[in-house]
Structure formats: C-alpha cells, structure tokens
Amino acid sequence: MTTQAHERPTATPDDVRRALSFVHDPEIHRPITDLGMVKDVTVDADGTVTVALYLTVAGCPLRDRITADTTNAVAPLPGVRAVRVDLDVMTDQQRTELRRRLRGDDDEPVVPFAQPASLTRVYCVASGKGGVGKSSVTVNLAAAMAAQGLSVGVVDADIHGHSVPRMLGTTATPIQVEKMIMPPRAHSVKVISIGMFTTGNAPVIWRGPMLHRALQQFLADVYWGDLDILLLDLPPGTGDIAISVAQLIPNAEIVVVTTPQTAAAEVAERAGAIAAQTRQRVAGVIENMSWLRMPDGSTLEVFGSGGGHAVSESLTRTTGTDVPLLGQIPLDPLLREAGDAGTPLVLRQPAAAAAVALRDIAKTLTLRPRGLTDRRIPLSVARARA
Secondary structure, eight states, X not given: OOOXXXXXXXXXXHHHHHHHTTOBOTTTOSBTTTTTOEEEXXXXXXXXXXXXXXXXXXXXXXXXXXXXXXXXXXXTSTTXXXXXXXXXXOOHHHHHHHHHHHHOSOSSOOOGGGSTTOOOEEEEEEXXXXXXXXXXXXXXXXXXXXXXXXXXXXXXXXXXXXXXXXXXXOOOOOEXXXXXXXXXXXXXXXXXXXXXXXXXXXXXXXXXXXXXXXXXXXXXXXXXXXXXXXXXXXXXXXXXXXXXXXXXOTTOEEEEEEOSOHHHHHHHHHHHHHXXXXXXXXXXXXXXXXXEXXXXXXXXXXXXXXXXXXXXXXXHHHHSSOOOEXXXXXXXXXXXXXXXXXXXXXXXXTTXXXXXXXXXXXXXXXXXXXXXXTOOOXXXXXXXXX
16 A cells, blocks of 8 residues: 655645745846746646746846756755756836836936935045056955945946956946846946947047936946945046036045155045035045065055145045045055956955955945935924914
C-alpha cells in the first residue's frame, strides 16, 4: 500500500509568483512582480515551470541576467524539475503604465531632488579652476559612500570636460524606457554623463541654453530611484552650469575643491562665494594634492601650503556660516593610476594615504541623516481671528 507521505509536493503558480517577488529588475531595482513584468506562470504535471516575462525594451542588454535570476529563484521550489523563461516585450501602453508606477501621473518630468519631501542629500563638487582633481575626488567620494551601504548617484555635469565614466570604468549606454532614462551602475554607483551619448571622443559644442537643458534632463528624465546621496561633478568656475544647478536644485550644498597653491585658492573662493548669491549652503572645503610623501618618509609640499585653510576661512566670512576644511588629500600617483584604470582608489588600494583621507571625508559628509535639517521651510503667519 502506497501513501502520499513520501510524495514530493509540487509548487503552485502562487508559490512561483511569491518566489518571483524576490527577483529585482537590474536597472530599476524593484521586484519584477511590482513592475508588471510577469506575464504568466504555468506549472506542468512533470514539474516544468514556465515563466513568461515582459522586458521593458527590445534587445534589453540585461535579459540574460533577468533569465538567470528568475531561474535561480524558481528552481529551488518543491517539485520543480525544470524552469523555462519566455521573454516578451512591453507594449507602449505597458511602458506608460510602468512610468506612472515609478514617477506618478505627471506628463512633464520634475526634478525629484528639488521637491520638499526629498530626503536625498545633494552635493555639488565645485572648483574655481581645472586641474585640481575635482573629478577624482567626486568618483572616490561616491565609491566610498556606496561602500558604506548608501544608495549613491553621480551626475557628470561637466558637459564639455566629461570624465566620470572613464574614472568609474563604465562604457555602458543608458536605456530609455518610455520617457525615463535608466542610468548605468559602476561600483554600485548610478551614473549619468553626456559622454554616454556621444560617439568616441567627440567634443560637445554647446552654449548656455543647451547646457541647462542637458542638466535638467539628467536630473528629471533619469530614473534615480531613492538615493541617499547625489553628487554632481561641476565644471570649473561659476558659469552656466553652476547657475542652472542653483535654479534646478536650490537645496544643493557646495563642496569646494582646491589645492594648497595661493593662486588656486583665490580662484576656488569665487566658486564657493557664489553660494552667497544663490542662497546655497557650502558644506566644506577639500584640499587636494596637499603634500607628496617622499621615499625617506618626509613630505614635500609641491604646491605650497595653507590654501585649504584660507578658502575655508574666507568662505566662512563671506557666507556667515561655518565652512569647515573637510580634509587634506596627499598627492599620490596611485590616485591618477586608479582613475585611468576605472577603479576608484578607495576600492583599488584602500590602505593608500589618499584613499584613507577620501574615506574620512566621505564619512564626514554622510554623518548627518537624511531629513529636513537645514532646509528652508516656507512659513506664513496666520492672523488670529477676533
């Protein structure tokens, strides 16, 4: 006499759907069940499970990963002997519905970081002149913050001198889903750059209005998700992009990068002093290339000394608020080598002196929790009724 006790139970379609709720879209980072990507689930008597999925776009470069993640989630279920994944493509109407799920019903995209309810801290990494290592600082801060477990995004706002993709080691092309742009990820950092939309090393020859529109698209059209930190690598100086940032994200904070050299420090003061006119907060000053460690252990101040302290003190007087010197980063060839290799120094050689300094600065900038602290909240006085 046989009993049912030793028969292997068989998973149901509901069991499969529950397992699929742990599969996340690699670009949107939300469960595929929440995104309407599960078309159908069938379980045959022989234990074969067929999962039909919708891809957001035809030719999705991550289709193999989605297939693998789906298979790995379903295969361990009881009674499953084989998993088959059939892929289809969303219709325009389905993509529109997906966009509404993620961004709401607004036809015109808005900058989420400028909304009163936004909890994302936005830091604009600025400098008065080029060549002070601003982009190297940006990508290393981003990588260090992401390594802390934070959700981090980087906007390469230096349209004419974009270099962030190279320093983060990505050649990926963003994918457009309806009116949304999905940013690639590198070293757990979401990143967008005009360099991802140009051919080869072609120059970008744009003037003010086009620069503003490009920045607006990077902030509003890109689907960033729920970020803890957004870093913007600004072009040197106080030109169009700096003004556009103040208009598009008035709550953004400025981090000024300088070198110890007096001439560089004087120019850096101008980049930070723009905050007094735009009513933005200066989060602090970073002094890069502070000294060079010699083979005998001594230090050589290649570019002089005192520039960072001078900018910090000057901006404190100008803005009327405390502008701290966040840190001093030594001059280290390893920082340049890591950038050329596409792996930030804080990840490639975390014990290097420059990497330690950069991680300390990243911790300082992330100490304050996300919230409404330091935000300007519009208040009005209501007249008491007689």
